[in-house]
Amino acid sequence: MIRNIVLAGLAATALVFGPTAAEAGRDLDAIKARGTIRCGVQGPSNPGFGVPNAQGVWGGFNVEICRAIAITIFNDPSKVEFVPVTTQSRFPALTNGEVDVLSNNTTWTLTRDTGVNRFNFPAIVFYDGQAIMVPRRLNVTSARALNGATVCVQPGTTTELNLADYFRQNNMTFRPVVIEALDELRRAYDQGRCDVFTNDFAALAAQRTLLANPRDHVILPERISKEPLGPTIRQGDEELTNIVAWTVFALIDAEEFGITQANVDQIAGSATDPRIRRLLGVEPGMGTAIGAANDQYARTIIKAFGNYGEIFERHLGVNTPLGLERGQNAIWTKGGLLYAPPAR
């Protein structure tokens, strides 16, 4: 809110008074010169995706994606500064250079990719869809029964736009309650200010864990939009684009080949499959090709965090408070949408 105005103001001020930007490769050069990558995460916290612990150390699905990128660039997962951003402040923060990459469930859309924002979405890390949560006592079973409802929604999101589209499409009306701070918005829903709460499904599941009585709330079956989520960077730096993309691809490929945190060293020692040997850097060349600090960047990442599936299960999976099924986020060989180009 206030921070957001300040940030937006800063973004505008930076445009007015700041130095003029340089040529391609600039973002990666700046990150290397600084010695850390600045990663924008949903603030103050988003359970499962990015949460600071009691010592202030960030953990979570999106956080480990950033740490994996840090391994690729610096060969060191600790060289990340996490910057909490809101849905409103994230784009000014990225445009302005306050963060180098957003890892906060930002949806890849045409206008964000091309329009005045000019961002790049190197890879998708989570396939989501917008969902609607209602208190169980309302006995609502379908989103189509929500005519006249008051809806809690975050501003500046695709969610806000999809909501208006969905109600319009189904000839229903609604009243939005639009609060930027996720904690305030959730409190308003929990207190009954809104009938329903809408967000991406995974984010709703995360917010549900923070309600007074999570069991009293159900997420309706409809998915009213496609929300491909992934790390977001400024357009114009091909080298950084490659690094982010191939960091994510390494995690996905590793799961496809059954390479885990536990067996990665053993597989690297004994693998005969040339695809695996190239991915892990046993046959050299792939890491240096993408500009990684270490040719065996994929092996280091898997050793630190495991493959995509392991990261998912640790923070979002069925054994976590979020309890998400893999669903669309399974590897393509298991009926999901995760499909990475080959490392060769």
Added chain:
Amino acid sequence: MSTIETPPAARTAFWNDPVKRGLALQAALLAFVVLVVWAAWSNMSANMVARGLTFGWDYLSRPANFAVGEGLIPFAPTDSYGRALVVGLLNTLRIAVVGIVLATLLGVAIGVMRLSSNPLLARLVAGYVEVVRNTPLLLQLFLWYAIINTLPGPRQALPLGPGMYLSNRGMKVPWVEWSHVLWPVVWAFVAGIVAAVIAARALKRRREATGDAPPTLPIAVALVVVPPFLALAVQGFPATISVPVLQGFNFTGGIELSPEFVALLLGLVLYTAAFIAEIVRGGIVAVSKGQWEAARALGLPSPRIMRLVILPQALRVIIPPLTSQYLNLTKNSSLAVAIGYPDLVHVSNTTMNQTGRAVEVILVFALVYLTISLLTSGFMNWYNGRVAIRER
């Protein structure tokens, strides 16, 4: 013929001539300001080009695709960003105007109460002023919003009176459904106000001339109330009243005061009133004691002393700082974003986010706030000139 030689006008260097020096300094300052603005503008253009951004206002006419919670004019997601910004602006003006009126009334009342000879009352309001003045407004807004949200839901709404309900969806009251047959009523109302003003002036002149005091207030009220009533009666009371009814998730019909509006209004009014109270108290204390004593010697009762003798003199001291408070209230209303009241800043933020036009949007809302503030202080300066003591 001897003349006194006037010494040739000493050619003083221009920097020793105060007039020329002043002009030169002003020119230099102007040049500096122009230079800074030009540098900022060209640098911004260069930065925007480097980032592939363009500067333009075409986004204002594109459909917004998001909904706005409340507004004085109807708004649908298919309407344009420009209209969304107007809805936000009207919401800002609504909270500012209502807030300024209520904060002034409450502030004056509290300021006077703090000077009361009743120690309980004086201490009570002193406590209020100190607590409210010394805690952050944002915190107070969160507090009011949280309190309002603990009200029961619409299905268990508290009935306040016939057709009036209070719930965590706000307060619903019956309202006249608008139709063209109501225009004569509106005109009758306006005519009534004009008549009341004219009558009040005539009565005042008469009182000053003859000394007898006609009942000004009842006459004025009657002049305002009776014509609209007659206009309704002549048409056989055609207006329909829309009464709030619980339907589905919420009440439909009537008008509502949303929790966000009420929380923001409460917060701004109570906060600003505390400052105004201190300004009023200061103004009253600044009027010399002799004025009180002289008025009492004339046999005026206390309320009249306050109204006729003290306040008019105190106003000179009160108006300038009061203007600052009005400006503060208007600008503080932008804290609305924190509790989700769709004011100008709230809508601007969303617009900025969805369009990426940070520079243009910030320019718009900076200019709008500047305009509102300049208009307010212009009006208050004019009013201050009117109430200022005329030295003779």
